[in-house]
Amino acid sequence: MLRINPHYARMGKSYLFAEIAHRVAKFRADHPDTNVISMGIGDVTQPLVPCVINALHAAVDDMGSSETFHGYGPEQGYPFLREALALEYAARGVSISPDDIFISDGAKCDLGNFQELFAPETTVAVTDPVYPVYVDSNCMAGRGGTWTEQGWSGIRYLPCTAENNFIPPFPEIAPDVLYLCSPNNPTGTALNRSTLEAWVHYAQRNGMLIMFDAAYECFIDDSQDDIPHSIYEIPGAEEVAVEFRSFSKSAGFTGLRCAFAVVPSRLNVGGNGQLHDMWARRQTTKYNGCPYIVQKAAQAACSPEGRKQTQDVIRIYRSNATLMRETMKNLGLSVYGGVHAPYLWVRTPQHMNSWEFFQFLLDRAAVVCTPGSGFGPSGEGYARFTAFSSPESTLEAMSRLSSALKTA
Numbered sequence: 577m578l579r580i581n582p583h584y585a586r587m588g589k590s591y592l593f594a595e596i597a598h599r600v601a602k603f604r605a606d607h608p609d610t611n612v613i614s615m616g617i618g619d620v621t622q623p624l625v626p627c628v629i630n631a632l633h634a635a636v637d638d639m640g641s642s643e644t645f646h647g648y649g650p651e652q653g654y655p656f657l658r659e660a661l662a663l664e665y666a667a668r669g670v671s672i673s674p675d676d677i678f679i680s681d682g683a684k685c686d687l688g689n690f691q692e693l694f695a696p697e698t699t700v701a702v703t704d705p706v707y708p709v710y711v712d713s714n715c716m717a718g719r720g721g722t723w724t725e726q727g728w729s730g731i732r733y734l735p736c737t738a739e740n741n742f743i744p745p746f747p748e749i750a751p752d753v754l755y756l757c758s759p760n761n762p763t764g765t766a767l768n769r770s771t772l773e774a775w776v777h778y779a780q781r782n783g784m785l786i787m788f789d790a791a792y793e794c795f796i797d798d799s800q801d802d803i804p805h806s807i808y809e810i811p812g813a814e815e816v817a818v819e820f821r822s823f824s825k826s827a828g829f830t831g832l833r834c835a836f837a838v839v840p841s842r843l844n845v846g847g848n849g850q851l852h853d854m855w856a857r858r859q860t861t862k863y864n865g866c867p868y869i870v871q872k873a874a875q876a877a878c879s880p881e882g883r884k885q886t887q888d889v890i891r892i893y894r895s896n897a898t899l900m901r902e903t904m905k906n907l908g909l910s911v912y913g914g915v916h917a918p919y920l921w922v923r924t925p926q927h928m929n930s931w932e933f934f935q936f937l938l939d940r941a942a943v944v945c946t947p948g949s950g951f952g953p954s955g956e957g958y959a960r961f962t963a964f965s966s967p968e969s970t971l972e973a974m975s976r977l978s979s980a981l982k983t984a
């Protein structure tokens with residue numbers, strides 16, 4: 577007799593984006609002539625850059641001729657891409673071996689899958705608010721305990737709010753694993769060098785693994801603060817941290833799919849030196865590799881010309897974020913993030929809770945944000961806005977938001 581995984585069964589439906597979609601659909605039905613502007617879902621809108629398109633076309637042609645056809649590739653990714661990525665690290669003074677880089681079709685799946693290497697009773701901590709993948713994947717593996725108003729009883733939440741500048745506090749009792757995302761989704765804030773150093777030292781002292789999600793590294797503005805692009809910029813991090821990166825936000829690959837994890841051979845947390853080999857074993861068993869065509873496109877995105885073109889696109893999103901920050905600040909809102917990340921994390925005004933503010937903006941401005949409470953208990957009283965819309969839509973949304981708040 578089949579018995580289903582009880583931990584999955586207990587997860588329930590993903591409430592947040594379903595509820596948003598439901599409310600937006602209702603608004604559209606009631607206001608068929610109103611153009612709703614979405615600043616909710618974190619997806620890019622600008623097309624792929626010419627350099628990437630050219631590489632895709634060339635790789636398609638490779639597949640059409642027997643001399644250059646590619647079948648199954650190496651599960652870990654083609655050396656041409658792993659070497660290109662190692663060179664990018666080297667350009668920042670970080671020495672990463674191509675052998676420690678694992679190419680995949682997404683950071684979301686890597687982040688979700690990696691916990692398979694941990695024992696069932698592993699204690700997991702996350703910053704709160706949080707990218708839900710870290711929490712849900714551990715709950716599916718049975719580490720969640722029971723769901724309460726304050727989140728999952730088995731997960732440790734480290735509150736990150738305006739009061740602590742969105743810097744997670746050090747837990748008195750160290751967890752076995754900590755997920756850190758910098759620049760952060762959803763708060764849009766980034767951890768500076770001294771904070772990351774302190775976390776690496778904490779991990780070394782306590783035998784804790786850091787799962788470092790750097791999906792938004794490309795948004796770091798080096799002219800503003802000292803924000804490491806990689807956790808491996810901190811000496812010793814290669815012994816305690818795995819790093820996850822993606823071409824999704826850096827090169828607009830959300831629909832194309834390419835990412836990578838750095839799992840150093842030197843990783844040795846609490847005497848466990850085998851995570852690199854275990855991840856290789858896991859990937860070769862359950863994964864057959866990112867498509868050749870896509871890896872060629874990713875390689876092109878890493879070329880000097882590709883970097884220049886993708887940075888031009890990021891500049892568009894960055895200037896959206898700047899406009900949003902300025903507009904909201906002038907309206908008297910407390911706004912965080914939006915400098916090193918395409919997200920703005922906004923305190924809800926007039927004592928509205930997250931969902932009330934969401935509904936207010938939808939009804940009065942036809943603008944969609946994401947209620948902060950959907951990202952964890954400490955997200956209540958905030959809303960997330962993304963800077964991924966077109967410049968025209970961003971301008972229009974800010975003008976509507978201004979009118980709505982001024983007449984509220």
Ligand SMILES: *Cc1c(COP(=O)(O)O)cnc(C)c1O
Nearest residue numbers: 682683684707761791822824835
């Ligand atoms: C978008 C995003 C990623 C990247 O996910 P992909 O699967 O590579 O598209 C990873 N982490 C966070 C926090 C994200 O927001």
